[in-house]
Amino acid sequence: MLKQRTFRRGGIHPPDKKRLTEGQPISLCPDPEVITVPFSQHLGTPASAAVSKGDVVNAGDIIAEASGFISAHIHTPLGGEVKEIRNIFIPAGFSVPAAVIAVDPGSSFQESVLTEGEAEKLSPEELLDIVKKCGIAGLGGAAFPAHVKFKVPKGKHADVLIINGVECEPYLNADNRLMIEHAGELLEGISYIQRMTGAKSVIIGIEANKPDAMKAVEGAAAAQGYTYAVQPLKVMYPQGDEKQLIEAVTGKEVPSGGLPIDVGTVVTNVGTAFAVFEAVRRKKPLFERIVTVSGEAVSRPMNIRAKVGTPFRMLIEQAGGFSEEPCKVVAGGPMMGFAVYDLDTPVMKGTSGILALTRKQVQEGVETPCISCGRCVRSCPMGLQPTRLYHLIDRGLYQEAKDAWLLDCKECGCCSYSCPAKIHLVQGMRLGKRMLRNLSS
Ligand code: SF4
Ligand code: SF4
Secondary structure, rough: OOEEEEEEEEEEEEOOOOHOOOOOOEEEEOOEEEEEEEOOOOHHHHHHHOOOOOOOOOOOEEEEEOOOOOOOOEEEEOEEEEEEEEEEEOOOOOEEEEEEEEEOOOEEOOOOOOOOOOOOOOOOOHHHHHHHHHOEEOOOOOOEEEHHHHHEEEOOOOEEEEEEEEEOOOOOOOOHHHHHHOOOHHHHHHHHHHHHOOOOOEEEEEEEEOHHHHHHHHHHHHHHOOOOOOEEEEEEEEEHHHHHHHHHOOOOOOOOOHHHHHHHHEEEEEEEEOOOHHHHHHHHOEEEEEEEEEOOOEOOEEEEEEEHHHHHHHHHOOOOOOOOOOEEEEEEEOOOOEEEEOOOOOOOOOEEEOOOOOOOHHHOOOOOOOOOOHHHHHHHHOOOOHHHHHHHOOOHHHHHHHOOOOHHOOOOOOHHHOOOOOHHHHHHHHHHHHHHHHHHH
Protein backbone atom coordinates (compact mmCIF):
# COMPACT_ATOMS: atom_id res chain seq x y z
CA MET A 1 0.00 0.00 0.00
CA LEU A 2 1.16 3.54 -0.78
CA LYS A 3 2.34 5.79 2.04
CA GLN A 4 -0.35 8.07 3.49
CA ARG A 5 -0.09 11.68 2.39
CA THR A 6 -1.75 14.98 3.30
CA PHE A 7 -1.54 18.71 2.62
CA ARG A 8 1.10 20.87 4.26
CA ARG A 9 -0.49 24.02 5.70
CA GLY A 10 -3.12 24.37 8.44
CA GLY A 11 -6.02 21.98 8.86
CA ILE A 12 -7.67 20.47 11.89
CA HIS A 13 -8.64 17.08 13.17
CA PRO A 14 -12.17 17.20 14.63
CA PRO A 15 -13.74 13.96 16.02
CA ASP A 16 -14.94 12.22 12.86
CA LYS A 17 -18.16 10.66 14.27
CA LYS A 18 -18.23 8.30 11.30
CA ARG A 19 -19.04 5.29 13.45
CA LEU A 20 -22.67 6.33 13.76
CA THR A 21 -23.36 5.32 10.13
CA GLU A 22 -20.24 3.82 8.54
CA GLY A 23 -21.58 0.26 8.86
CA GLN A 24 -25.10 1.14 7.72
CA PRO A 25 -25.90 -0.07 4.18
CA ILE A 26 -27.70 2.41 1.95
CA SER A 27 -31.48 2.21 2.39
CA LEU A 28 -34.13 3.61 0.08
CA CYS A 29 -36.42 6.46 0.98
CA PRO A 30 -40.04 5.87 -0.08
CA ASP A 31 -41.41 8.29 -2.66
CA PRO A 32 -43.14 11.30 -1.13
CA GLU A 33 -46.64 12.39 -2.10
CA VAL A 34 -45.42 15.90 -2.88
CA ILE A 35 -41.94 16.99 -3.99
CA THR A 36 -40.51 20.48 -4.08
CA VAL A 37 -37.74 20.73 -6.66
CA PRO A 38 -35.61 23.92 -6.60
CA PHE A 39 -34.42 25.35 -9.94
CA SER A 40 -31.05 26.29 -8.50
CA GLN A 41 -29.15 23.28 -7.20
CA HIS A 42 -25.81 24.14 -8.73
CA LEU A 43 -23.19 26.85 -8.76
CA GLY A 44 -23.91 29.45 -11.43
CA THR A 45 -27.06 30.81 -13.02
CA PRO A 46 -30.32 29.23 -11.83
CA ALA A 47 -32.14 27.16 -14.44
CA SER A 48 -35.23 28.71 -16.10
CA ALA A 49 -38.66 27.18 -15.57
CA ALA A 50 -39.71 24.84 -18.38
CA VAL A 51 -43.08 23.93 -16.81
CA SER A 52 -46.05 25.86 -15.50
CA LYS A 53 -48.82 25.27 -12.99
CA GLY A 54 -51.12 22.50 -14.18
CA ASP A 55 -48.55 20.74 -16.39
CA VAL A 56 -48.30 16.95 -16.10
CA VAL A 57 -44.75 15.60 -16.04
CA ASN A 58 -43.06 12.20 -16.18
CA ALA A 59 -40.12 11.17 -14.00
CA GLY A 60 -36.95 12.33 -15.72
CA ASP A 61 -38.52 15.28 -17.56
CA ILE A 62 -36.61 18.53 -17.60
CA ILE A 63 -38.61 20.99 -15.49
CA ALA A 64 -36.04 23.83 -15.62
CA GLU A 65 -33.50 24.43 -18.37
CA ALA A 66 -29.87 25.43 -17.91
CA SER A 67 -29.54 29.14 -18.44
CA GLY A 68 -26.12 30.42 -19.43
CA PHE A 69 -22.66 28.85 -19.58
CA ILE A 70 -22.39 27.81 -15.93
CA SER A 71 -25.78 26.27 -15.22
CA ALA A 72 -27.44 22.84 -15.23
CA HIS A 73 -30.79 21.33 -16.19
CA ILE A 74 -33.16 20.32 -13.41
CA HIS A 75 -35.18 17.11 -13.86
CA THR A 76 -38.08 15.87 -11.82
CA PRO A 77 -37.41 12.51 -10.14
CA LEU A 78 -41.11 11.63 -10.06
CA GLY A 79 -44.09 12.18 -12.32
CA GLY A 80 -47.24 14.04 -11.43
CA GLU A 81 -48.93 17.41 -11.70
CA VAL A 82 -47.17 20.73 -11.18
CA LYS A 83 -49.25 22.41 -8.49
CA GLU A 84 -47.32 25.66 -8.36
CA ILE A 85 -44.02 27.40 -8.98
CA ARG A 86 -43.02 29.35 -5.92
CA ASN A 87 -39.96 30.72 -4.20
CA ILE A 88 -38.46 28.74 -1.32
CA PHE A 89 -35.41 29.25 0.86
CA ILE A 90 -32.61 26.75 0.28
CA PRO A 91 -30.08 25.92 3.04
CA ALA A 92 -27.47 28.37 1.68
CA GLY A 93 -29.92 31.14 2.62
CA PHE A 94 -31.06 32.11 -0.88
CA SER A 95 -34.61 32.30 -2.10
CA VAL A 96 -35.01 30.39 -5.37
CA PRO A 97 -37.95 29.31 -7.54
CA ALA A 98 -39.07 25.69 -7.15
CA ALA A 99 -41.71 23.43 -8.68
CA VAL A 100 -44.17 21.86 -6.25
CA ILE A 101 -45.32 18.58 -7.80
CA ALA A 102 -48.16 16.35 -6.56
CA VAL A 103 -46.73 12.90 -7.26
CA ASP A 104 -48.75 10.43 -9.29
CA PRO A 105 -47.55 6.94 -8.21
CA GLY A 106 -48.83 5.52 -11.52
CA SER A 107 -46.87 7.88 -13.75
CA SER A 108 -44.07 6.54 -15.92
CA PHE A 109 -40.47 7.48 -16.67
CA GLN A 110 -39.57 9.83 -19.47
CA GLU A 111 -38.91 7.40 -22.33
CA SER A 112 -35.15 8.04 -22.59
CA VAL A 113 -34.52 7.23 -18.93
CA LEU A 114 -33.34 3.85 -17.63
CA THR A 115 -32.47 2.36 -21.00
CA GLU A 116 -29.12 0.66 -21.33
CA GLY A 117 -26.80 2.94 -23.31
CA GLU A 118 -23.96 1.95 -25.59
CA ALA A 119 -21.00 3.49 -23.91
CA GLU A 120 -17.85 1.97 -25.34
CA LYS A 121 -17.77 3.92 -28.59
CA LEU A 122 -18.98 7.31 -27.37
CA SER A 123 -16.63 10.21 -28.17
CA PRO A 124 -15.63 12.73 -25.45
CA GLU A 125 -18.05 15.26 -27.00
CA GLU A 126 -20.92 12.76 -26.95
CA LEU A 127 -20.17 11.93 -23.31
CA LEU A 128 -20.06 15.64 -22.40
CA ASP A 129 -23.42 16.07 -24.10
CA ILE A 130 -24.94 13.25 -22.01
CA VAL A 131 -23.53 14.75 -18.81
CA LYS A 132 -25.04 18.12 -19.75
CA LYS A 133 -28.41 16.64 -20.73
CA CYS A 134 -28.56 14.74 -17.44
CA GLY A 135 -27.99 17.90 -15.37
CA ILE A 136 -24.99 16.55 -13.49
CA ALA A 137 -23.48 18.91 -10.96
CA GLY A 138 -20.65 18.01 -8.58
CA LEU A 139 -21.95 16.05 -5.61
CA GLY A 140 -19.02 16.90 -3.36
CA GLY A 141 -20.39 20.19 -2.10
CA ALA A 142 -19.83 23.03 -4.58
CA ALA A 143 -22.29 21.55 -7.14
CA PHE A 144 -20.33 22.94 -10.09
CA PRO A 145 -21.92 21.91 -13.43
CA ALA A 146 -19.95 18.81 -14.47
CA HIS A 147 -20.08 19.33 -18.27
CA VAL A 148 -18.22 22.61 -17.78
CA LYS A 149 -15.62 21.09 -15.46
CA PHE A 150 -14.95 18.06 -17.69
CA LYS A 151 -14.41 20.16 -20.83
CA VAL A 152 -10.74 21.03 -20.59
CA PRO A 153 -10.20 24.54 -22.06
CA LYS A 154 -8.13 24.93 -25.23
CA GLY A 155 -4.44 25.34 -24.45
CA LYS A 156 -4.74 23.40 -21.16
CA HIS A 157 -4.32 19.70 -20.56
CA ALA A 158 -5.14 17.29 -17.76
CA ASP A 159 -2.25 15.14 -16.58
CA VAL A 160 -4.11 13.68 -13.64
CA LEU A 161 -7.77 13.07 -12.89
CA ILE A 162 -8.13 13.08 -9.11
CA ILE A 163 -11.19 11.33 -7.74
CA ASN A 164 -12.25 12.69 -4.38
CA GLY A 165 -13.20 9.90 -2.00
CA VAL A 166 -12.04 11.88 1.02
CA GLU A 167 -15.33 12.82 2.70
CA CYS A 168 -13.49 14.65 5.48
CA GLU A 169 -16.57 16.28 7.06
CA PRO A 170 -17.43 14.58 10.38
CA TYR A 171 -20.50 12.31 10.46
CA LEU A 172 -20.84 11.90 6.68
CA ASN A 173 -20.63 8.41 5.14
CA ALA A 174 -22.55 8.85 1.87
CA ASP A 175 -19.39 8.63 -0.28
CA ASN A 176 -17.92 5.92 1.93
CA ARG A 177 -20.97 3.67 1.44
CA LEU A 178 -21.08 4.45 -2.26
CA MET A 179 -17.49 3.25 -2.65
CA ILE A 180 -18.19 0.12 -0.61
CA GLU A 181 -21.46 -0.80 -2.34
CA HIS A 182 -20.99 0.49 -5.88
CA ALA A 183 -17.25 0.37 -6.56
CA GLY A 184 -17.62 -1.28 -9.98
CA GLU A 185 -20.11 1.27 -11.36
CA LEU A 186 -18.09 4.09 -9.85
CA LEU A 187 -14.94 2.95 -11.66
CA GLU A 188 -16.84 2.74 -14.95
CA GLY A 189 -18.05 6.32 -14.37
CA ILE A 190 -14.44 7.37 -13.77
CA SER A 191 -13.42 5.81 -17.09
CA TYR A 192 -15.93 8.07 -18.91
CA ILE A 193 -14.64 11.14 -17.08
CA GLN A 194 -11.09 10.18 -18.04
CA ARG A 195 -12.24 9.98 -21.67
CA MET A 196 -13.93 13.40 -21.48
CA THR A 197 -10.96 15.13 -19.86
CA GLY A 198 -8.22 13.24 -21.70
CA ALA A 199 -6.41 12.79 -18.37
CA LYS A 200 -3.34 10.58 -18.66
CA SER A 201 -3.74 8.99 -15.24
CA VAL A 202 -6.29 8.59 -12.45
CA ILE A 203 -5.67 8.76 -8.71
CA ILE A 204 -8.46 8.03 -6.22
CA GLY A 205 -7.80 9.77 -2.89
CA ILE A 206 -9.37 8.08 0.14
CA GLU A 207 -8.75 8.95 3.80
CA ALA A 208 -7.34 6.25 6.06
CA ASN A 209 -10.53 6.04 8.14
CA LYS A 210 -12.28 4.28 5.23
CA PRO A 211 -10.40 0.96 4.93
CA ASP A 212 -13.45 -0.92 3.60
CA ALA A 213 -13.93 1.63 0.82
CA MET A 214 -10.25 1.39 -0.12
CA LYS A 215 -10.46 -2.39 -0.23
CA ALA A 216 -13.65 -2.34 -2.32
CA VAL A 217 -12.27 0.13 -4.87
CA GLU A 218 -8.91 -1.64 -5.15
CA GLY A 219 -10.65 -5.01 -5.49
CA ALA A 220 -13.04 -3.77 -8.19
CA ALA A 221 -10.20 -2.06 -10.09
CA ALA A 222 -8.18 -5.29 -10.13
CA ALA A 223 -11.23 -7.33 -11.19
CA GLN A 224 -12.20 -4.91 -13.98
CA GLY A 225 -8.66 -4.26 -15.19
CA TYR A 226 -8.43 -0.55 -14.37
CA THR A 227 -4.95 0.77 -13.61
CA TYR A 228 -6.15 3.54 -11.31
CA ALA A 229 -4.07 4.25 -8.20
CA VAL A 230 -5.72 4.46 -4.80
CA GLN A 231 -3.86 7.03 -2.69
CA PRO A 232 -4.41 6.64 1.06
CA LEU A 233 -4.57 9.99 2.84
CA LYS A 234 -4.08 10.92 6.50
CA VAL A 235 -7.32 11.94 8.18
CA MET A 236 -7.28 15.72 8.09
CA TYR A 237 -9.91 18.41 7.53
CA PRO A 238 -10.43 20.08 4.95
CA GLN A 239 -8.67 17.55 2.73
CA GLY A 240 -11.81 17.18 0.58
CA ASP A 241 -11.35 20.70 -0.72
CA GLU A 242 -9.95 20.67 -4.25
CA LYS A 243 -6.84 22.69 -3.48
CA GLN A 244 -5.89 20.69 -0.41
CA LEU A 245 -6.57 17.40 -2.18
CA ILE A 246 -4.44 18.34 -5.17
CA GLU A 247 -1.59 19.26 -2.85
CA ALA A 248 -2.00 16.06 -0.83
CA VAL A 249 -2.04 13.84 -3.91
CA THR A 250 0.40 15.58 -6.27
CA GLY A 251 2.36 17.99 -4.06
CA LYS A 252 1.34 20.84 -6.42
CA GLU A 253 -0.16 24.10 -5.18
CA VAL A 254 -2.94 25.79 -7.15
CA PRO A 255 -2.07 29.51 -7.30
CA SER A 256 -4.37 32.13 -5.73
CA GLY A 257 -7.28 32.74 -8.10
CA GLY A 258 -6.19 29.76 -10.21
CA LEU A 259 -7.99 26.57 -11.14
CA PRO A 260 -6.97 22.91 -10.76
CA ILE A 261 -6.42 22.70 -14.53
CA ASP A 262 -3.69 25.36 -14.17
CA VAL A 263 -1.59 22.63 -12.51
CA GLY A 264 -2.74 19.92 -14.92
CA THR A 265 -5.43 18.38 -12.74
CA VAL A 266 -9.18 17.85 -12.80
CA VAL A 267 -10.82 16.93 -9.50
CA THR A 268 -14.22 15.35 -9.10
CA ASN A 269 -16.11 13.55 -6.38
CA VAL A 270 -16.96 9.83 -6.24
CA GLY A 271 -20.68 10.66 -6.18
CA THR A 272 -20.31 12.65 -9.39
CA ALA A 273 -18.49 9.75 -11.04
CA PHE A 274 -21.34 7.43 -10.07
CA ALA A 275 -23.86 9.94 -11.48
CA VAL A 276 -21.87 9.92 -14.74
CA PHE A 277 -22.07 6.12 -14.82
CA GLU A 278 -25.85 6.27 -14.37
CA ALA A 279 -26.21 8.97 -17.02
CA VAL A 280 -24.11 7.16 -19.63
CA ARG A 281 -25.28 3.61 -18.95
CA ARG A 282 -28.88 4.20 -17.90
CA LYS A 283 -29.60 7.61 -19.45
CA LYS A 284 -30.59 8.57 -15.95
CA PRO A 285 -30.55 12.26 -15.03
CA LEU A 286 -29.18 13.31 -11.66
CA PHE A 287 -32.34 13.35 -9.56
CA GLU A 288 -31.45 11.30 -6.50
CA ARG A 289 -28.49 10.89 -4.19
CA ILE A 290 -27.24 9.25 -1.01
CA VAL A 291 -27.72 11.30 2.14
CA THR A 292 -26.25 10.52 5.57
CA VAL A 293 -28.86 11.19 8.25
CA SER A 294 -26.96 11.35 11.50
CA GLY A 295 -26.15 13.24 14.66
CA GLU A 296 -26.68 12.50 18.34
CA ALA A 297 -30.32 13.68 18.22
CA VAL A 298 -31.30 11.09 15.56
CA SER A 299 -32.71 7.76 16.80
CA ARG A 300 -31.21 5.45 14.14
CA PRO A 301 -28.52 7.22 12.11
CA MET A 302 -28.38 5.81 8.58
CA ASN A 303 -27.47 6.38 4.93
CA ILE A 304 -30.48 6.88 2.68
CA ARG A 305 -30.88 7.13 -1.10
CA ALA A 306 -33.50 9.84 -1.58
CA LYS A 307 -34.99 11.66 -4.53
CA VAL A 308 -34.37 15.34 -5.03
CA GLY A 309 -37.34 17.31 -3.71
CA THR A 310 -38.03 14.91 -0.80
CA PRO A 311 -38.54 16.87 2.44
CA PHE A 312 -35.88 16.43 5.14
CA ARG A 313 -38.72 15.46 7.47
CA MET A 314 -39.21 12.13 5.61
CA LEU A 315 -35.58 11.13 5.89
CA ILE A 316 -35.52 11.96 9.59
CA GLU A 317 -38.69 9.89 10.10
CA GLN A 318 -37.07 6.99 8.25
CA ALA A 319 -34.14 7.25 10.63
CA GLY A 320 -36.52 6.78 13.57
CA GLY A 321 -37.17 10.47 14.20
CA PHE A 322 -35.46 12.57 16.83
CA SER A 323 -34.28 10.84 19.98
CA GLU A 324 -34.34 14.22 21.71
CA GLU A 325 -35.12 17.79 20.70
CA PRO A 326 -32.24 18.83 18.43
CA CYS A 327 -30.45 22.08 19.12
CA LYS A 328 -29.66 22.45 15.43
CA VAL A 329 -30.48 20.65 12.17
CA VAL A 330 -27.77 21.04 9.54
CA ALA A 331 -27.82 20.42 5.79
CA GLY A 332 -24.39 18.98 4.87
CA GLY A 333 -21.54 18.43 7.31
CA PRO A 334 -21.06 20.24 10.62
CA MET A 335 -18.09 22.25 9.31
CA MET A 336 -19.39 23.66 6.03
CA GLY A 337 -23.09 22.87 6.23
CA PHE A 338 -25.95 25.29 6.84
CA ALA A 339 -28.46 25.26 9.69
CA VAL A 340 -32.02 24.78 8.46
CA TYR A 341 -35.11 26.00 10.23
CA ASP A 342 -37.75 24.13 8.26
CA LEU A 343 -37.90 20.34 8.00
CA ASP A 344 -39.81 20.73 4.73
CA THR A 345 -36.49 21.83 3.18
CA PRO A 346 -36.04 19.55 0.16
CA VAL A 347 -33.13 17.24 -0.62
CA MET A 348 -31.05 18.75 -3.44
CA LYS A 349 -28.21 17.46 -5.63
CA GLY A 350 -25.67 18.78 -3.12
CA THR A 351 -27.31 17.46 0.07
CA SER A 352 -24.66 15.12 1.44
CA GLY A 353 -26.06 14.95 4.94
CA ILE A 354 -28.83 15.92 7.33
CA LEU A 355 -27.50 16.20 10.88
CA ALA A 356 -29.54 16.68 14.02
CA LEU A 357 -27.18 17.88 16.73
CA THR A 358 -27.74 18.19 20.46
CA ARG A 359 -26.72 21.22 22.51
CA LYS A 360 -23.57 19.39 23.60
CA GLN A 361 -22.45 18.84 19.98
CA VAL A 362 -23.23 22.39 18.93
CA GLN A 363 -21.13 23.69 21.84
CA GLU A 364 -22.72 27.08 21.72
CA GLY A 365 -20.67 29.55 23.65
CA VAL A 366 -20.61 33.23 24.38
CA GLU A 367 -18.31 35.16 22.09
CA THR A 368 -15.53 36.86 24.02
CA PRO A 369 -12.81 39.28 22.87
CA CYS A 370 -9.93 38.02 20.74
CA ILE A 371 -6.90 37.07 22.84
CA SER A 372 -4.53 37.14 19.87
CA CYS A 373 -3.59 33.50 20.36
CA GLY A 374 -3.01 32.95 16.64
CA ARG A 375 -4.77 29.57 16.55
CA CYS A 376 -7.05 30.67 13.70
CA VAL A 377 -4.01 31.67 11.65
CA ARG A 378 -2.26 28.36 12.29
CA SER A 379 -5.33 26.35 11.35
CA CYS A 380 -6.12 28.18 8.11
CA PRO A 381 -5.26 25.91 5.16
CA MET A 382 -5.16 28.92 2.83
CA GLY A 383 -2.52 30.78 4.83
CA LEU A 384 -4.90 33.68 5.62
CA GLN A 385 -5.15 35.78 8.76
CA PRO A 386 -8.77 35.11 9.79
CA THR A 387 -8.69 37.42 12.80
CA ARG A 388 -7.51 40.38 10.68
CA LEU A 389 -10.04 39.64 7.94
CA TYR A 390 -12.81 39.41 10.53
CA HIS A 391 -11.97 42.79 11.99
CA LEU A 392 -11.85 44.42 8.55
CA ILE A 393 -15.24 42.94 7.63
CA ASP A 394 -16.68 43.92 11.02
CA ARG A 395 -15.71 47.53 10.29
CA GLY A 396 -17.19 47.41 6.78
CA LEU A 397 -13.76 47.59 5.11
CA TYR A 398 -14.64 45.05 2.41
CA GLN A 399 -12.19 46.27 -0.21
CA GLU A 400 -9.36 46.09 2.34
CA ALA A 401 -10.48 42.54 3.21
CA LYS A 402 -10.39 41.69 -0.49
CA ASP A 403 -6.84 43.07 -0.68
CA ALA A 404 -6.00 40.75 2.24
CA TRP A 405 -7.09 37.76 0.10
CA LEU A 406 -10.61 37.29 1.49
CA LEU A 407 -11.65 35.67 -1.79
CA ASP A 408 -9.14 32.85 -1.18
CA CYS A 409 -11.18 31.83 1.88
CA LYS A 410 -12.78 28.39 1.37
CA GLU A 411 -15.26 28.90 4.21
CA CYS A 412 -13.91 25.66 5.68
CA GLY A 413 -14.54 26.75 9.28
CA CYS A 414 -11.11 25.69 10.62
CA CYS A 415 -10.61 29.15 12.11
CA SER A 416 -13.96 29.18 13.95
CA TYR A 417 -13.36 25.63 15.21
CA SER A 418 -9.95 26.59 16.62
CA CYS A 419 -10.97 29.88 18.20
CA PRO A 420 -11.06 29.72 22.03
CA ALA A 421 -12.96 33.02 22.10
CA LYS A 422 -15.83 31.45 20.05
CA ILE A 423 -15.67 34.26 17.53
CA HIS A 424 -17.85 33.55 14.50
CA LEU A 425 -14.99 33.92 12.08
CA VAL A 426 -16.32 31.87 9.16
CA GLN A 427 -19.70 33.61 9.30
CA GLY A 428 -17.75 36.87 9.05
CA MET A 429 -15.92 35.59 5.94
CA ARG A 430 -19.22 34.58 4.33
CA LEU A 431 -20.72 37.98 5.06
CA GLY A 432 -17.66 39.76 3.68
CA LYS A 433 -17.75 37.76 0.45
CA ARG A 434 -21.47 38.35 0.04
CA MET A 435 -21.01 42.11 0.56
CA LEU A 436 -18.24 42.14 -2.06
CA ARG A 437 -20.56 40.36 -4.51
CA ASN A 438 -23.29 42.90 -3.80
CA LEU A 439 -20.88 45.79 -4.29
CA SER A 440 -19.75 44.46 -7.68
CA SER A 441 -23.27 43.75 -8.99
S1 SF4 B 1 -12.85 29.68 6.84
FE1 SF4 B 1 -11.50 30.85 5.47
S2 SF4 B 1 -10.26 32.08 6.85
FE2 SF4 B 1 -11.19 30.45 8.08
S3 SF4 B 1 -9.69 28.80 8.09
FE3 SF4 B 1 -11.06 28.38 6.37
S4 SF4 B 1 -10.08 29.34 4.60
FE4 SF4 B 1 -9.10 30.19 6.43
S1 SF4 C 1 -8.24 32.07 17.34
FE1 SF4 C 1 -9.77 33.54 18.07
S2 SF4 C 1 -8.85 34.42 19.91
FE2 SF4 C 1 -7.19 33.39 18.77
S3 SF4 C 1 -6.34 35.03 17.43
FE3 SF4 C 1 -7.90 33.96 16.25
S4 SF4 C 1 -9.74 35.21 16.58
FE4 SF4 C 1 -8.33 35.75 18.20
